[in-house]
Amino acid sequence: MESLQLDLAITKAVTNDFSPENKLGTCGFGEVFQGRLPNEQQIAVKRLSQSSRQGDEEFKNEVLLVAKPQHRNLVRLFGFCLEGDEKLLAYEFVTNKSLDYFLFDPEKRGQLDWPLRYKIVFRIAQGMLYLHEDSRLQIIHRDLKCSNILLDNEMNPKILDFGMAKLNLG
Structure with missing residues (x-):
């Protein structure tokens, strides 16, 4: 799991500090932003809002369960960040919407x-x-x-x- 842990500073940098220009939308989890990692991989970052319905257990559950399975019809988890009040999940960027x-x-x-x-x-x-x-x-x-x-x-x-x-x- 440590290999999936992302640094908050890097995550903020690749999303331009969660700028409105990089916002893809809102979900039950919070807001979703696009970013580009230093290796040019495009990602989508889900940022848990403080008022989100999803709590600590659901966040941990998603990290633990999505990190293992690898299938072409599952969104791939690149990593997560859990620093201070921030809870972030970084996924592969999928070009079309839902x-x-x-x-x-x-x-x-x-x-x-x-x-x-x-x-x-x-x-x-x-x-x-x-x-x-x-x-x-x-x-x-x-x-x-x-x-x-x-x-x-x-x-x-x-x-x-x-x-x-x-x-x-x-």
Whole structure:
């Protein structure tokens, strides 16, 4: 886990001190910002707000459960920062927004023809199958919804938000 720990100063630097220009949006967790690591890797940083519904347990849960699984349909965790009052999660940057953005926007919905919808659903199912049966840690997500599915530049789904997940212990 120490290899995943990020320095707060570096995280602030790559997001330009969480500037509004780098803000991608808001979620139940807090705010999400984009940044670029020194190696040019683009990341999305979720910053826990002080008034967030997600507490310490959910934060730890997400770090512990997302750090291990590696699957093309899961958002990859690059690291976390827990310094002072700051709780941050750094993920791979996924170019398109969430699935709900496409489903509930009248203009964007037109991009989701039936073959593409099938591909998205099939790959979400592959990611869930991996979590439930093929991963070394069997994980039950418990919060799968359209807003927790991001779409990359090729419209491949990436499952995220493991704050409510739990290990399947039998």
